[in-house]
Amino acid sequence: MNTVRGARERARIEVTAAIKDEARRRLAAEGAAKLSLRAVARELGMVSSALYRYFPSRDELLTALIVDAYDSVGAAAEEADARALAAGHPPRARWIAVCEAVRAWALEHPHEYALIYGSPVPGYSAPLDTVGPASRVGNTLIAIVRAAYAGRGLALPPLPDALRPEALRMTADFAEGLPPEVTAALVAAWAQLVGLISFELFGQFNRVVEDRAAFFAHAAGQLAHGVGLPAV
Numbered sequence: 001m002n003t004v005r006g007a008r009e010r011a012r013i014e015v016t017a018a019i020k021d022e023a024r025r026r027l028a029a030e031g032a033a034k035l036s037l038r039a040v041a042r043e044l045g046m047v048s049s050a051l052y053r054y055f056p057s058r059d060e061l062l063t064a065l066i067v068d069a070y071d072s073v074g075a076a077a078e079e080a081d082a083r084a085l086a087a088g089h090p091p092r093a094r095w096i097a098v099c100e101a102v103r104a105w106a107l108e109h110p111h112e113y114a115l116i117y118g119s120p121v122p123g124y125s126a127p128l129d130t131v132g133p134a135s136r137v138g139n140t141l142i143a144i145v146r147a148a149y150a151g152r153g154l155a156l157p158p159l160p161d162a163l164r165p166e167a168l169r170m171t172a173d174f175a176e177g178l179p180p181e182v183t184a185a186l187v188a189a190w191a192q193l194v195g196l197i198s199f200e201l202f203g204q205f206n207r208v209v210e211d212r213a214a215f216f217a218h219a220a221g222q223l224a225h226g227v228g229l230p231a232v
Helices: 002-030 037-044 058-086 091-108 110-117 128-134 136-150 161-174 180-201 212-226
Strands: none
Touching: 002 037, 002 058, 002 110, 037 058, 058 091, 058 110, 058 128, 058 136, 091 110, 091 136, 091 180, 091 212, 110 180, 128 136, 136 161, 136 180, 161 180, 180 212
């Protein structure tokens, strides 16, 4: 009985993976807004009713793809930081390594990047299941800044009085222990990081920036400076 159950589970895992792989191909060809369970089933030689046993709706399939994408880029960021930390690099170099890992992942997975950081999919609302995976890159950057703050300290960025209540709220929500000045700068740096990558990926740097790797490394260093990380 256990052997039969194990075989069924392996088959389910394989079919689920095949469905998601085909859905990613459809994303690349047509975009998330046109993702259709019927089209995925047709390409896999399945009847729609069979596919619905794995993903009862388009939104559930989209959520699975979104979680996978967030987990993939999150793992890339965490692994880059772990390598930098093991090599004895200071927080600024760890920050830049993570930013470059996110960029490299985006260039390798442009359609998945567009799914999670591009235009919202009409009619789709991401469930709470996506929050944890979506936080992995940000939490990695926060951990680097928190380690620097606990060590040699940070150069606190300026914070307007009008923004302080909001910065305090954000600190309590996801950056406990950091000064509110740093939390506000972190949120701005995160938005700028996504913007830099999006500009490159979606063609906004065409005929503007040629050596994009060098430009990005410099910009990532500027973001590190903006959150108060020391130069060494």
